[in-house]
Amino acid sequence: MLKIRIIPCLDVNNGRVVKGINFVSLKDAGDPVEQAMIYSKEGADEITFLDITATHEKRKPMLDVIRNTASECFVPLTVGGGVKDCKDVLEFLKCGADKVSINSAAIKNPNLIEECSSKFGNQCIVVAIDAKKKKNNWNVFINGGRIDTGIDVLKWAKKVEKLGAGEILLTSMDRDGTKSGFDLELTSKVSDSVSIPVIASGGVGNKQDFLDGIKIGGASALLAASVFHFKETTIKDVKEYLKSHDVSVRIDNLYKLKNE
Numbered sequence: 001m002l003k004i005r006i007i008p009c010l011d012v013n014n015g016r017v018v019k020g021i022n023f024v025s026l027k028d029a030g031d032p033v034e035q036a037m038i039y040s041k042e043g044a045d046e047i048t049f050l051d052i053t054a055t056h057e058k059r060k061p062m063l064d065v066i067r068n069t070a071s072e073c074f075v076p077l078t079v080g081g082g083v084k085d086c087k088d089v090l091e092f093l094k095c096g097a098d099k100v101s102i103n104s105a106a107i108k109n110p111n112l113i114e115e116c117s118s119k120f121g122n123q124c125i126v127v128a129i130d131a132k133k134k135k136n137n138w139n140v141f142i143n144g145g146r147i148d149t150g151i152d153v154l155k156w157a158k159k160v161e162k163l164g165a166g167e168i169l170l171t172s173m174d175r176d177g178t179k180s181g182f183d184l185e186l187t188s189k190v191s192d193s194v195s196i197p198v199i200a201s202g203g204v205g206n207k208q209d210f211l212d213g214i215k216i217g218g219a220s221a222l223l224a225a226s227v228f229h230f231k232e233t234t235i236k237d238v239k240e241y242l243k244s245h246d247v248s249v250r251i252d253n254l255y256k257l258k259n260e
Contacts, residue, residue: 003248004214005045005221006235007199008228010035012051012062012081033068039228040075042235045250047073048169048223050101050128051081063095070096078169080128089116093124101169103128104142107149107156110163117164126199127165129153131186132173138186145173157190167197169223175203177226182209187217199223207233207241214247 080101131138138153172183197220204224
């Protein structure tokens, strides 16, 4: 059985980690390289960097941040924001990223998923889906949550799997930063509709939310930001809580930390 991954997310804006609510009202949460090092030592299974304004501002992604982090941090890095084509994916990988997250560019050109997957392997390609509820369904949003594409999330999730995505990073915009828990209905529906891993994102407020994301939402990995950034809980505490509830997690690095 694959172990459940705990992934801290670093949303980066102008070179700083930020966190908001429902994708707005951003607050500073520290230096990205320093934060990544802390999470690496705390036992993160992966770290996700998202340059949340690169696409909207039509600028190059944060290559220096990734390069500096990869040189100091030995946890797998997933990087996204500002990706337009395969050249951008290659640049991220050369800078030390292990996976690249694609969102807006995949909507505008779905064949990009297939092209990047065939060139770099589907294990490198994560498709990020920012979802917001509209009546009884969820729509896909792009450009940092600014544009409603009108595309149904479940249909898009199935399509990106067929095109070669290795996994889906699913964020509930309605829950983002609210600490009210994952959108379990959304997460479970997407998880049930695809066979690739789904990373649940948006809404974590406590350790029970992590457990619910697995047991009810069916997620393969759990991503969180503010609860880690502002020290409301730690990766170590979350993993030990999940283990106590019979969830398979990687804890070998936690034992190492206790002995340091």
